[in-house]
Amino acid sequence: MNFPSKLIEDAVNEFSKLPGIGKKTALRLVLHLLKQPKERSVQLGEAVMRMRDEIRFCRECHNVSDSDICNICANPRRDRSLICVVESLRDVMAVENTNHFNGVYHVLGGIISPMDGIGPDDLNIESLIARLQKNQVREIVMALSPTMEGDTTIFYLTRKITPLNIRVTAISRGISVGGELEYTDEITLARALVNRIPYESFLVKG
Amino acid sequence: MNFPSKLIEDAVNEFSKLPGIGKKTALRLVLHLLKQPKERSVQLGEAVMRMRDEIRFCRECHNVSDSDICNICANPRRDRSLICVVESLRDVMAVENTNHFNGVYHVLGGIISPMDGIGPDDLNIESLIARLQKNQVREIVMALSPTMEGDTTIFYLTRKITPLNIRVTAISRGISVGGELEYTDEITLARALVNRIPYESFLVKG
Numbered sequence: 090m091n092f093p094s095k096l097i098e099d100a101v102n103e104f105s106k107l108p109g110i111g112k113k114t115a116l117r118l119v120l121h122l123l124k125q126p127k128e129r130s131v132q133l134g135e136a137v138m139r140m141r142d143e144i145r146f147c148r149e150c151h152n153v154s155d156s157d158i159c160n161i162c163a164n165p166r167r168d169r170s171l172i173c174v175v176e177s178l179r180d181v182m183a184v185e186n187t188n189h190f191n192g193v194y195h196v197l198g199g200i201i202s203p204m205d206g207i208g209p210d211d212l213n214i215e216s217l218i219a220r221l222q223k224n225q226v227r228e229i230v231m232a233l234s235p236t237m238e239g240d241t242t243i244f245y246l247t248r249k250i251t252p253l254n255i256r257v258t259a260i261s262r263g264i265s266v267g268g269e270l271e272y273t274d275e276i277t278l279a280r281a282l283v284n285r286i287p288y289e290s291f292l293v294k295g
Numbered sequence: 296m297n298f299p300s301k302l303i304e305d306a307v308n309e310f311s312k313l314p315g316i317g318k319k320t321a322l323r324l325v326l327h328l329l330k331q332p333k334e335r336s337v338q339l340g341e342a343v344m345r346m347r348d349e350i351r352f353c354r355e356c357h358n359v360s361d362s363d364i365c366n367i368c369a370n371p372r373r374d375r376s377l378i379c380v381v382e383s384l385r386d387v388m389a390v391e392n393t394n395h396f397n398g399v400y401h402v403l404g405g406i407i408s409p410m411d412g413i414g415p416d417d418l419n420i421e422s423l424i425a426r427l428q429k430n431q432v433r434e435i436v437m438a439l440s441p442t443m444e445g446d447t448t449i450f451y452l453t454r455k456i457t458p459l460n461i462r463v464t465a466i467s468r469g470i471s472v473g474g475e476l477e478y479t480d481e482i483t484l485a486r487a488l489v490n491r492i493p494y495e496s497f498l499v500k501g
Contacts, residue, residue: 091391093384094361100346103339107324118313120385122347123359130347133309134340140306141328141336153300153329160299178299179326185297 090116097123149220151196151213153178161185161193168192170227174217174246176200176234184232192230195220200233200242209245217246221253231259261286296322303329355426357402357419359384367391367399374398376433380423380452382406382440390438398436401426406439406448415451423452427459437465467492 090112092098097119104115122130147159171192175181184190197212233239247257263281264273296318298304303325310321328336353365377398381387390396403418439445453463469487470479
């Protein structure tokens with residue numbers, strides 16, 4: 090692509106480094122910003138730089154935070170004896186949005202994935218064990234993706250946690266609410282059959 | 296969406312103001328930036344702000360430019376007696392990429408669209424007429440979108456230009472190269488039939 094302006098070329102190049110944004114989309118974004126009042130671009134630019142510059146990670150759970158301790162860990166009404174282990178911030182937000190979890194979190198910062206060269210030492214696992222040894226924790230809920238990597242991570246963590254005599258659970262796997270049985274893959278359906286639940290606890294109280 | 300951090304919320308909000316980017320995509324971009332080295336975010340932020348701050352528009356053709364006169368208008372090897380009228384910078388880039396145009400441009404900054412409240416006075420039409428009166432111009436090529444608004448704009452401009460005794464042409468409409476006849480809509484096919492061309496001038500010399 091030939092750009093009439095070096096400034097535009099630079100902005101397009103920076104945008105197109107973002108995931109899912111190619112050169113054409115980047116150009117569309119840049120031309121949109123050019124049509125908007127100048128403040129829009131300043132706000133976007135500053136928000137991005139400030140975010141990256143001032144962001145901190147919670148000392149307790151490694152969730153992103155504006156301060157030393159995140160809002161969830163600092164909330165006295167949260168059950169600190171129930172810890173949900175997740176991969177990333179996005180998963181914290183997903184669980185939070187259900188409004189069905191009142192415990193605290195532990196963000197691993199990834200999952201064990203030998204293919205990508207990510208081992209247990211690259212994750213926030215030691216701090217999790219330290220937390221469990223220091224605090225009174227009754228249950229750990231593993232909320233990791235139902236993939237080979239997620240299962241490997243759960244297996245590794247469970248082996249580490251078992252000596253501490255803490256209950257380990259994992260979010261259930263089964264067919265999606267609203268999903269159609271005939272389109273469900275056989276592995277999911279098999280697990281949904283094996284892990285069937287009594288009718289009384291069947292309905293989600295939303 | 297509940298965000299664990301005001302900084303992240305701000306950045307997500309700014310990204311999601313861009314066209315085609317919703318909250319979920321914006322969050323994905325922000326989390327990507329968080330995982331990248333800090334310089335990435337600084338480069339993106341600065342490129343956006345610098346672009347909007349320092350960009351200028353060519354005094355002659357209203358194309359975006361890094362200086363007072365854009366590269367195309369400043370190029371002495373360009374034919375200044377041939378002006379291509381386009382809607383926006385994107386169209387300048389599209390025509391430039393064909394490598395089949397050696398004239399100069401005039402960027403209208405939009406097309407006449409009563410539905411969107413855009414009239415002739417909102418476009419760079421007066422400066423086009425002034426350019427035509429001042430310089431020796433032999434042909435104006437209208438390269439506007441083949442829509443109702445584009446046709447209206449061409450009609451309006453042609454009426455303005457006719458008294459100046461300058462040849463007005465428009466890019467041809469017809470079936471796309473590589474397109475299939477059976478899937479071409481009837482209006483396009485009808486125009487391709489009416490505006491049929493002699494076989495000698497048929498092949499595009501690429």
